[in-house]
Amino acid sequence: MSKTRPLHLFGNWKMNMSGAKTESFFEALLPVASVRGKNKNVVLSIFPPSIYLERAYRTIRKLGLEEIIFLGVQNVFSKGSGAFTGEISPEMAMDAGARYAILGHSERRSLFGESPEIVGEKVTYCASKGLLPVLCVGETLCEREEGRAWEIIERQLSVGLAGVEKSSPLIVAYEPVWAIGTGRSASPQDAEAMCRSIRRWLGDARNSPDLPILYGGSVNPGNSRELFSMDNIDGGLIGGASLDPDTFVAMIP
Ligand code: PGA
Numbered sequence: 189m190s191k192t193r194p195l196h197l198f199g200n201w202k203m204n205m206s207g208a209k210t211e212s213f214f215e216a217l218l219p220v221a222s223v224r225g226k227n228k229n230v231v232l233s234i235f236p237p238s239i240y241l242e243r244a245y246r247t248i249r250k251l252g253l254e255e256i257i258f259l260g261v262q263n264v265f266s267k268g269s270g271a272f273t274g275e276i277s278p279e280m281a282m283d284a285g286a287r288y289a290i291l292g293h294s295e296r297r298s299l300f301g302e303s304p305e306i307v308g309e310k311v312t313y314c315a316s317k318g319l320l321p322v323l324c325v326g327e328t329l330c331e332r333e334e335g336r337a338w339e340i341i342e343r344q345l346s347v348g349l350a351g352v353e354k355s356s357p358l359i360v361a362y363e364p365v366w367a368i369g370t371g372r373s374a375s376p377q378d379a380e381a382m383c384r385s386i387r388r389w390l391g392d393a394r395n396s397p398d399l400p401i402l403y404g405g406s407v408n409p410g411n412s413r414e415l416f417s418m419d420n421i422d423g424g425l426i427g428g429a430s431l432d433p434d435t436f437v438a439m440i441p
Pocket of ligand 1: 200363367368369370371404405406407425426427428429
């Protein structure tokens, strides 16, 4: 079965880079991205720290790359405005150029106490406002070793998407926690098996088996080709290897 879904290359910068580096990243991407991005069935998006979102957006527009490289935000709150010190709303992120929002990243879940319910509220609100959710799901090493990986992921999916209209466009990123930032990627076969289960669940529970499903966790130019060739893996959510423009572009097949 050959894939018709586009390949997504999503770069999650986390709390890295600077304003100047944000500009130089997109400038360095210009020659390659304009040639390769246009001709291929590839969706490129970068998720800078939110404080650099607008700067990234301005740079992209100045370079004429707005049809080739999109932007997203790494987190948002589940309300439009109000007394929520330190938070930003989906509306604000869209105003600054974001098209996507990463929600439920394992670092948000484990370091900042985001429960599946909190993630679900964010996904619901973003979807209702047209900021495309990238819902991250993944099991810890301990959960995998106990044979509970699918149980965990199924719960993250069902709670995360409970309030979202079934026809709503969104993306799921399977990111096993033990593979994030460790240099130890899941094997293409293991990643494929979980993405296949996620696709089956999306078909059964939401009648949307064709939504993009990405893999994340130590993706780099050395393993991306094989991972992305799997039937049910539609691209990658890439952390460390998205900080350097040459490395990022090297993952476009
Ligand atoms: P990594 O991060 O590629 O550095 O493992 C992926 C992610 O956290 O999205």
